[in-house]
Amino acid sequence: MGEQIIPLIMCGGAGTRLWPASREVRPKQFLPLFGPRSTFQDTLLRVSDATLFERPIVITNTAYRFMVLEQLAELGLEADVLLEPMRRDSGPAIAAGAAFAQIRDDGAIVLALAADHVVGDTGAFVAACRQGLVAADAGRIVTFGVKPERAATEYGYICPGEVVSGEVRGVAKFVEKPDPSTAAEYIKAGYLWNSGNFMFRGSVLLDEYRKVDAESVQAVTDSVTKAGRDLGFVTLDASAFGSAKAISIDYAVMEKTSRAAVIPVSCGWSDVGSWHAVWELLDKDQLGNAAQGAAVFEDSRNCNVSTDKALVALEGVDDLVVVATQDAVLVSRQKDANGLKRLVAKLKTIAPEVTEDHIKVHRPWGSYQSVDNGERHQVKRIVVKPGSRLSLQKHHHRSEHWIVVRGAARVTVDQLVKIVHENESIYIPIGAVHRLENPGKILLELIEVQTGSYLGEDDIIRIEDDYQRS
Structure with a gap:
C-alpha cells in the first residue's frame, strides 16, 4: 500500500x-x-x-x-x-x-x-x-x-x-x-x-x-x-x-x-506536562540536579534550574524547581504540578501580565524588550530581522530617540528617508509619521528611548502595515 x-x-x-x-x-x-x-x-x-x-x-x-x-x-x-x-x-x-x-x-x-x-x-x-x-x-x-x-x-x-x-x-x-x-x-x-x-x-x-x-x-x-x-x-x-x-x-x-x-x-x-517532566528528560549530575543556564549546586539533590540570565545557586535543598526569567522567579516542589496550576490561577488575578507576556515581546518583524522605565520615560532594545519593517505609524503622546548599535536602519520621518548606521542616532518628534526597516543582511539592533506623558503600546496609530494588524 x-x-x-x-x-x-x-x-x-x-x-x-x-x-x-x-x-x-x-x-x-x-x-x-x-x-x-x-x-x-x-x-x-x-x-x-x-x-x-x-x-x-x-x-x-x-x-x-x-x-x-x-x-x-x-x-x-x-x-x-x-x-x-x-x-x-x-x-x-x-x-x-x-x-x-x-x-x-x-x-x-x-x-x-x-x-x-x-x-x-x-x-x-x-x-x-x-x-x-x-x-x-x-x-x-x-x-x-x-x-x-x-x-x-x-x-x-x-x-x-x-x-x-x-x-x-x-x-x-x-x-x-x-x-x-x-x-x-x-x-x-x-x-x-x-x-x-x-x-x-x-x-x-x-x-x-x-x-x-x-x-x-x-x-x-x-x-x-x-x-x-x-x-x-x-x-x-x-x-x-x-x-x-x-x-x-x-x-x-x-x-x-x-x-x-x-x-x-x-x-x-x-507530554511535557510539568517542570518535573522536563527534569526527567534533561541530563543530570551525579546527585540528580539538572540545569539550563548558569546554576551552582551545593549539598542539593534532584533539583531543576532553568534561568535566562541570573546565576542561580542552591544550597542544602532537595527536589526543587527554580525557574528564573527576567521578570518572574518560580520556586516550587518538583512533583506538585497541580500546585503550580493553582498558583498561576492566583497570579492571573494579582499580576496577570506575568502570565500573559514576556518582557521580550516577539513580533513578526523581530522583537522588543523593555530595559528600563519610569513615569515619563522608557528604554527598549529593538531587534529587526533582515528585510523586515515595522508599520508606518505615529504617536500622540511620546517622542522617540533611536540609537543603532548593530546593522543599518532605513528610517522614515515624515518626508525624510535616511540610512542610520551603527553609533548614529535619529530623533522622532511627537506626532511625526515614521517607519523603521532593516534593508541589510544581518539583524538590526537599536536602543529606543521614549519620553512623554503616556508610553503604552496602544498609543500606536498604524497607517500602513505589512502584517495587516489593525
Whole structure:
C-alpha cells in the first residue's frame, strides 16, 4: 500500500504548567526547552519523511501565526496553516483539520499530533505510524498507546482489546487519570497510556463525530468551506466555527465510537506536562540536579534550574524547581504540578501580565524588550530581522530617540528617508509619521528611548502595515 499520511499539527493551546517560561503569548510548544529547536519544530521534523508523510497542516490561532511561519522557515519546511478564530478544544480543531485534509485529498489519512510532546525514538514512532496506517485505511480511528514506564497518575489509560491487524488492537475501554494504586493495577493488566495522538481517514472521523454532534461538525465543515485567505494563512470562518461546541476529541469521539483502535508504542514519549517532566528528560549530575543556564549546586539533590540570565545557586535543598526569567522567579516542589496550576490561577488575578507576556515581546518583524522605565520615560532594545519593517505609524503622546548599535536602519520621518548606521542616532518628534526597516543582511539592533506623558503600546496609530494588524 503506497498511501501517504497528512500530518495535522495542533499548536493553538496556551498551557500554564511550565510558567514562567511558558506564557499566553508564547506557550511551551514554541520554546527551545531541550536544545536549539522547539517541540513544535521537533514534531514537524518527526513527520518530514516524504516517502510516508505529505505536506503538513498546522492548526493554530491568530496570536501564534507568525511564530508558526518563523519556526517553519527555520527548518526550511512549508505547511498549510489554519487559523482558529477562537479556541474550541481539540474536537473542533481536529475536525477542521480533517475537513481541510479532505479538500486536499478526499480519501486522506490524517495523523493528528500535539505540538508540545516529546518523542525520544523517532524510528519507533514512524514504525508505529506504518502499522497504524493499515488499520486507519480499513476504517479504524487509531490512537497511540504508550507502554507505561511507571504507575503515572497524570495520564489517562487505554485497555487494549482484540487484535485488529499486526500490533494494532481494538480498544476495550478508555479510563480517566487514576490514583497511584489503581495506576499500578492498570499496568499489571497491560493497560497503555493515552498519548492523545490519533490516525484516521478524514471521512471516518467526521462521520463518527456526526453521530454524536452533527451540528458542531456542520459548523466546523462550514468554517472550512467559507474560509478566507490572509497573508497565506487559511482563516476559518468565525461565525461558523464559533457555533461548534467546545469539547475534547476524547469526549466527542474516542470514548463513544466503536471504531477506536490502539497501536502500542515505546518511543520515549512525554507530554511535557510539568517542570518535573522536563527534569526527567534533561541530563543530570551525579546527585540528580539538572540545569539550563548558569546554576551552582551545593549539598542539593534532584533539583531543576532553568534561568535566562541570573546565576542561580542552591544550597542544602532537595527536589526543587527554580525557574528564573527576567521578570518572574518560580520556586516550587518538583512533583506538585497541580500546585503550580493553582498558583498561576492566583497570579492571573494579582499580576496577570506575568502570565500573559514576556518582557521580550516577539513580533513578526523581530522583537522588543523593555530595559528600563519610569513615569515619563522608557528604554527598549529593538531587534529587526533582515528585510523586515515595522508599520508606518505615529504617536500622540511620546517622542522617540533611536540609537543603532548593530546593522543599518532605513528610517522614515515624515518626508525624510535616511540610512542610520551603527553609533548614529535619529530623533522622532511627537506626532511625526515614521517607519523603521532593516534593508541589510544581518539583524538590526537599536536602543529606543521614549519620553512623554503616556508610553503604552496602544498609543500606536498604524497607517500602513505589512502584517495587516489593525
